Amino acid sequence: MRPAPGPTEAERPEGTGHAQLAEEASATPTDIEQRNLRRSDLKAGLLLCLLSLAMLWKAGEFPLADSYGGVQNAWYVSPALMPLIVGSALLILSLVLTANAVRYAQLTGGAAKLLRESGAKNVEYRVRLSAVVLFFSGFIYAFTPNVDFFIATLLFLSCFVVSFYLELPAVLRFNALFYLVSSVAVALASQVAVLEQTIHYPLDILAGSFFLAFLTLNVRMIWSERGAQVKFVRALSVSSAVTLIVVVIFKYGLLVPLPTEGAAIRGMDSIQAMIRGSR
Amino acid sequence: MDVLDQLGVFFTSIAGIASQPTNFLVLLGATLSGILFGALPGLTATLGVALLTSLTYGMPVDTALIALLGMYVGAIYGGSYPSILINIPGTAAAAATAMDGYPLAQRGEGGRALGLTTTASFIGTVLGLVVLAVAAPLIASLALKFTSFEFFVLAFFGITISGTLTSKDLVYKGWIAGLLGLALALIGRDSLQSFPRYTFGFSELDGGLDVVPVLIGAFGVPQIMDVLSKKLSLTKPKRVKRLLPEFGAIVKNLHHIVRSAMIGVGIGSVPGVGEDIAGWVSYGAAKNSSKNADKFGQGEPTGLISSETANNACIGGALIPLLTLGIPGSPPAAMLLGALMLHGVQPGPMLPVEHPDFLVRVTAILVLASLSMWICGMLLAPQVIKLLRVPTGIFLPIVGVLCVVGSYALGLNQFNLYLMMIVGIAAYALQQMQYPISPLVIGLILGPMADENLRRALMVSKGSLLPFFTRPVSLFFIAITVLVVLSQLPWTRSLMRTVVQSFVGLLRRGRASNPLNGDHS
Numbered sequence: 012m013r014p015a016p017g018p019t020e021a022e023r024p025e026g027t028g029h030a031q032l033a034e035e036a037s038a039t040p041t042d043i044e045q046r047n048l049r050r051s052d053l054k055a056g057l058l059l060c061l062l063s064l065a066m067l068w069k070a071g072e073f074p075l076a077d078s079y080g081g082v083q084n085a086w087y088v089s090p091a092l093m094p095l096i097v098g099s100a101l102l103i104l105s106l107v108l109t110a111n112a113v114r115y116a117q118l119t120g121g122a123a124k125l126l127r128e129s130g131a132k133n134v135e136y137r138v139r140l141s142a143v144v145l146f147f148s149g150f151i152y153a154f155t156p157n158v159d160f161f162i163a164t165l166l167f168l169s170c171f172v173v174s175f176y177l178e179l180p181a182v183l184r185f186n187a188l189f190y191l192v193s194s195v196a197v198a199l200a201s202q203v204a205v206l207e208q209t210i211h212y213p214l215d216i217l218a219g220s221f222f223l224a225f226l227t228l229n230v231r232m233i234w235s236e237r238g239a240q241v242k243f244v245r246a247l248s249v250s251s252a253v254t255l256i257v258v259v260i261f262k263y264g265l266l267v268p269l270p271t272e273g274a275a276i277r278g279m280d281s282i283q284a285m286i287r288g289s290r
Numbered sequence: 291m292d293v294l295d296q297l298g299v300f301f302t303s304i305a306g307i308a309s310q311p312t313n314f315l316v317l318l319g320a321t322l323s324g325i326l327f328g329a330l331p332g333l334t335a336t337l338g339v340a341l342l343t344s345l346t347y348g349m350p351v352d353t354a355l356i357a358l359l360g361m362y363v364g365a366i367y368g369g370s371y372p373s374i375l376i377n378i379p380g381t382a383a384a385a386a387t388a389m390d391g392y393p394l395a396q397r398g399e400g401g402r403a404l405g406l407t408t409t410a411s412f413i414g415t416v417l418g419l420v421v422l423a424v425a426a427p428l429i430a431s432l433a434l435k436f437t438s439f440e441f442f443v444l445a446f447f448g449i450t451i452s453g454t455l456t457s458k459d460l461v462y463k464g465w466i467a468g469l470l471g472l473a474l475a476l477i478g479r480d481s482l483q484s485f486p487r488y489t490f491g492f493s494e495l496d497g498g499l500d501v502v503p504v505l506i507g508a509f510g511v512p513q514i515m516d517v518l519s520k521k522l523s524l525t526k527p528k529r530v531k532r533l534l535p536e537f538g539a540i541v542k543n544l545h546h547i548v549r550s551a552m553i554g555v556g557i558g559s560v561p562g563v564g565e566d567i568a569g570w571v572s573y574g575a576a577k578n579s580s581k582n583a584d585k586f587g588q589g590e591p592t593g594l595i596s597s598e599t600a601n602n603a604c605i606g607g608a609l610i611p612l613l614t615l616g617i618p619g620s621p622p623a624a625m626l627l628g629a630l631m632l633h634g635v636q637p638g639p640m641l642p643v644e645h646p647d648f649l650v651r652v653t654a655i656l657v658l659a660s661l662s663m664w665i666c667g668m669l670l671a672p673q674v675i676k677l678l679r680v681p682t683g684i685f686l687p688i689v690g691v692l693c694v695v696g697s698y699a700l701g702l703n704q705f706n707l708y709l710m711m712i713v714g715i716a717a718y719a720l721q722q723m724q725y726p727i728s729p730l731v732i733g734l735i736l737g738p739m740a741d742e743n744l745r746r747a748l749m750v751s752k753g754s755l756l757p758f759f760t761r762p763v764s765l766f767f768i769a770i771t772v773l774v775v776l777s778q779l780p781w782t783r784s785l786m787r788t789v790v791q792s793f794v795g796l797l798r799r800g801r802a803s804n805p806l807n808g809d810h811s
Contacts, residue, residue, distance in 0.1 A: 048459060051723040059466065066473060066488075073485060087748035090485040093741040094476055101469045104462050111460065140519035144715065147511070147690060151707045155694065168687055175518055175683030246684070253688050257695060265345060267699045270707070 049115040056109030063102035070094035135180065142187035146171045149194030157201040158218040159273030161258050166193070166222045168250035173229060176246045177239050182232055189228070193221040212274040219274075296423075299647045303654035313356055317655075320357040321662040322670065324364020329380045329674055331372055332517040332686055335365035335565075335622040336509045336731075341692055343502055343629040344699040351633045356655050358629055362622050363659040366565055366602055367411040367667065372678055374403045374594075383565030383604070386573040386597035393589035401671075405536050406591055407598040408667035410547065413540070414599035415660035417551035418558070418606020422613075423653045430614040430649075433639035438747035439757050441615075443767045445740035448617050450771050452562025452729040454778060459724035461778040467725045471733020472740065474499055481742050494705040501628035503697035503706040504713050504734060508727050509621070510693040511714025514686045516721070536591075543595050546576050554600035558607020562732035564620035565601040565608075572600030606656070613637050613649060617736060621728050624735050632700070 073091035086092065146167060154163035170190045174183040197214055200206060206213040226247075233239040261267045262276065263283060269276060307313045320342065327338035338361045346354035369384030374391030387407060394403040436444075449472065453464025477488045478498030489495040540547070550572040557568040576596035577586045586593045608619030609626075616638035618624035630637055641648055697710040717727055751757045758764050776782045 048724060052460075055723055069488060073487060074483075085753065087753040088482065088745045090480040090483055090487055092745060092748075093472075093737075094487060097469055097472045097476065101466065101473065104466050104469065107462060108460070108466070135521070136519055139521065140515060143515050143518050146687075147514075147711060147714075151694065151711050155698075155707060156704050164691055168691060171687035171690065172684055175687065176681055178521075178683070249684055249688075253691065257691060261695055261699065265348065265699070267344075267695075268702060269695075270698055270704060 045115075046119070049112045052108050053112035053116065056105050056112055059101060059105035060109065063098050063105055066094060066098035067102065070098055138180070138184060138187075139175075142174060142183055145187050145191050145194075146174075149190050153194035153198040153201075154218065155270040157197055157214045158271060159212070159215045159275045160269040160271055161254060161275035161279070162215055162218045162222065162273070163271070164254045164257065165250060166190075166218055166225065168254055169222070169247055170225060172246040172250050173243060177233065177242050179233070179236075179239060182229065182239075185232065186225070186229070189221075189225060193218070196221070215274040296647075296650050299650040300654050303647075303651045304658060307352075307356060307655065307658055313353055316353055317356050317360050317658055317662050318666065320360030321364040321659060322666050322674075324361040324366075325368035325371075325663070325666055325670075325674055326364075326677060327361065328365035328368020328384070329371040329678060330680075330685060331378050331380055332513045332682065333365075333689060334381055334509050334513065335362055335369075335383070336505060336625050337513070337689075337693075338362075338365045339622050339625040339629065340502055340505045340509065341696040343625065343632065344696040346629070347632060347700055351635060352651065354629065354633055355652065356659075358626055359652070359655050360659045360662060362605060362626065363415055363602070363656065363663050364666070365622070366605060367408070367598070367663050368674075369601075370407040370411070370598055371404070371671070371674060374407065375400055375675060375678065381565075383569055383601040384597075385566055386569040386601075387594060389573065389587050389597075390590050390593035393587070394591075394594070397589060399589070402536060403589075403594060404667070404671050406539060406594050408664055408671075409536065409540055410595040410598040411602040411667075412660050412664040413547055414551055414554060414602030415605055415656060415663070417548070417599070418555050418603035419609075419653050419656040419660075420606070421551075421555045421603075422606040422609050422656075423649070426610050426614050426649055427642065429610060430639050430642050433614050434643075436615075436639065436763065437761075438743040438750065439761050439764045440767070442740055442743040442747055443758065443764045443771075444615060444617060445736040445743065447767045447771045448561030448611075448736055449729060449733050449740075451560055451774060452732045453726070454774050455560070455563045455567060456726035456728045457724075458726065463723075463725045464729050467720065467727065468729035468733040470720075471730040471735075472737045473733075474504070474730075475734050475737020476741065481738060482745055494703070498738075499709060499734070500701055500703075500706055501625075501735065502700050503710040505621075505625050505628070505731060506693050506697050507710035507713030508717040508731060510689065511710065512718035512721050512727075514690055514693075515714070515718045517682050518686055539591050540595070543592050546580075546592055546596050547599050549575060549579075550596040550599035551603040554603030555607035555610075557600075558604035558619045559610045561611055561617045561619055561736075562621070562624075562728045564622075564728060565604040568600040568604040568607075569597040573597045602660075609652065613641055613652065614639060616739065618732065621731055624731050627735060 070091045073089065073094065075086055075089045075091045150163065150167040154167065167190075170186045174186040177183075197217060200214055200217055210216065229243065233243055258269065258276065258279070262269055262272075262279070272280075307317065323342070324335070324338055327333045328335060339358055342357055342361050346357045349357070365381065366383050369379055369381030370387045370391065372378050372380040373384040373388035374395050377388050377392040379385040379388055391403045391407065394400065449468035450465065453466075453468040454461055455464075457464030457467075475498070477495055479486050479489075479496050486496060553572045553575060554565075554568040557563055557571060558565070573586075573593055573596050576592050577583050580586065580590070580592050582590055582592070604620065608623040611617040611619045612623045612627055614637075616627065616636070618627045627637060635641070635645065635648065693710065694707060697706045698704070700706070717730070720730070721727060747757070748754075758768060777786075
């Protein structure tokens with residue numbers, strides 16, 4: 012996040028005439044940004060063209076004038092009307108976007124050259140971004156539908172916080188890969204029906220094992236760095252505390268059932284029953 | 291309801307809320323949470339309202355409204371903390387605040403700056419809701435005469451103007467974002483014939499996309515991705531000992547405050563255009579009209595007061611079209627619309643008919659929310675500031691968990707989590723390419739309204755488009771929309787430039803040839 016920028020209205024470009032495009036093509040400090048934006052416009056424009064064509068094609072299957080549900084349609088009350096309008100407008104604007112990017116590219120060496128260039132983002136940025144996406148995706152697509160929410164959240168938060176709080180690139184890469192492997196393992200194990208028939212809470216046990224492996228491997232990695240040890244303990248404490256607080260508040264305070272209630276949450280239910288029973 | 295009745299309901303509502311410990315605690319807690327949400331970079335007022343929607347789903351409507359409005363008011367104000375103390379706006383609404391707030395903090399006057407923004411925010415909110423209380427019944431009574439023609443055109447106008455004013459790069463990127471929002475709104479069974487559109491056989495999509503997970507995905511996930519991927523290291527906030535109300539400075543800047551409030555309300559009432567633009571426009575207007583214009587950007591209190599008054603007055607402005615027309619004036623108001631509908635309150639022209647004292651209750655709650663914001667700000671600012679030291683690597687993953695639980699809690703539907711993630715990644719990609727997200731949200735929210743009303747209108751006119759151009763309100767909004775679109779086209783701009791230059795040239799020639807000027811050509 013940069014310090015406060017100037018007024019956004021003043022930054023809006025005047026128009027997209029040739030003279031301005033040519034000016035943009037000469038060396039200025041914002042040239043790289045412009046170039047990156049026009050490259051992404053070219054790709055996005057083509058993608059949006061395809062999307063709008065797909066939208067229009069699908070809208071063609073909606074009843075325009077024939078009857079549906081026993082009601083004779085007319086074009087003006089057809090469910091296809093709005094999709095056709097939106098799809099057409101989107102197609103026109105995406106063509107304009109693409110044309111603008113192509114015109115820029117023609118002044119600066121051609122569209123093919125523009126597309127071949129890579130963006131200005133560095134490797135560390137890509138690794139960090141990929142890690143964030145991996146953590147979220149693994150948590151949402153693999154863990155929450157299959158593993159006890161308490162255990163899933165504990166593993167997610169621990170991996171996530173340790174990776175980004177310790178600020179050690181090696182730890183971040185390792186934990187991202189570790190989480191990816193554990194997500195794939197959990198997703199595959201959830202397809203094996205025989206597991207549920209043989210053991211209680213097999214996926215919770217698997218996730219719990221991954222958590223223990225995470226602890227062991229990370230401790231080994233950061234053992235020699237004193238500062239990192241303190242941060243690691245702090246990260247784990249915060250992750251554990253937040254997981255407990257969130258689960259307790261939502262499950263027992265707001266009475267919101269959690270996505271998957273397995274071994275840990277059943278254990279909490281038992282504790283709650285004992286507390287109630289003792290009163 | 292006449293004025294005396296309304297005043298009676300107003301004071302009764304205030305007394306009722308203040309006297310119930312639960313409501314009082316909810317108000318304080320929500321306002322404080324809002325300040326935290328606004329203060330922590332990466333979190334927004336919209337995300338705060340979205341997460342709170344899930345938490346307040348089971349509460350009575352009044353309590354939920356207290357919580358949501360408290361969060362809204364607190365979050366818009368809370369953005370000023372990091373703006374002033376570390377020169378990074380906590381929310382886009384506080385971007386202009388940093389221009390003079392941070393220089394004040396660097397001089398050791400952080401407490402003074404925060405005191406000014408706290409009081410200015412309070413006054414801005416109150417002035418905004420005064421306009422809301424006066425204007426909303428008038429607009430609602432006018433809106434009762436609107437038919438499907440007007441509502442369709444209004445929805446279309448809202449999406450267009452939002453796209454035009456919020457786009458930072460090419461203007462049609464804003465329009466594309468609005469159309470993408472409309473496209474998302476078309477998913478599901480249509481309301482008139484129940485025909486499944488773009489569901490691809492998934493029963494989860496039959497009911498359309500849930501607003502809360504989409505908004506959490508659009509406003510929460512990209513922020514987390516953006517801040518963590520860029521390895522933001524926030525500087526230590528400047529120390530603040532205590533906040534000082536500075537009533538003297540407020541009185542001295544009264545005319546700036548009133549003007550800023552009007553700017554905030556005006557901009558807030560424009561659909562989809564949020565508090566950030568109100569802050570900048572007000573700052574610019576204050577600078578242009580101030581005798582100390584050269585001191586702006588160096589710690590001039592007028593700049594600080596103007597931006598904060600405007601962005602908080604925007605709250606009242608954003609609620610005007612929301613409550614009277616069902617069209618949100620800003621992204622947090624869009625989330626509020628979703629929350630109200632979940633609680634069975636349908637904003638729009640029928641609101642005063644179905645819930646006659648709803649508007650007055652909202653006004654009363656806003657008064658208490660702004661008072662609560664002022665108290666929390668004055669007393670708890672030093673504690674809130676300590677939280678700015680929490681590293682992003684700790685609090686953003688926690689926000690991620692809250693996003694997941696918040697998206698799941700409303701529908702208890704795992705599919706909403708998948709949706710949140712997909713929308714989040716798409717929104718991040720769009721933001722990196724300088725597409726504004728507000729029009730997308732407005733398109734999603736207003737899409738059903740546009741679709742239904744267009745088809746109903748055409749059903750009435752049997753397919754004729756003529757009524758759109760013969761009905762005065764409809765024609766007015768079509769004309770404005772066309773003007774807005776045309777004004778963005780390069781050939782229109784060069785034509786207007788040529789016309790203006792010719793006109794100026796003619797004037798100069800006229801003055802030069804006028805014998806009374808003493809100039810003879």
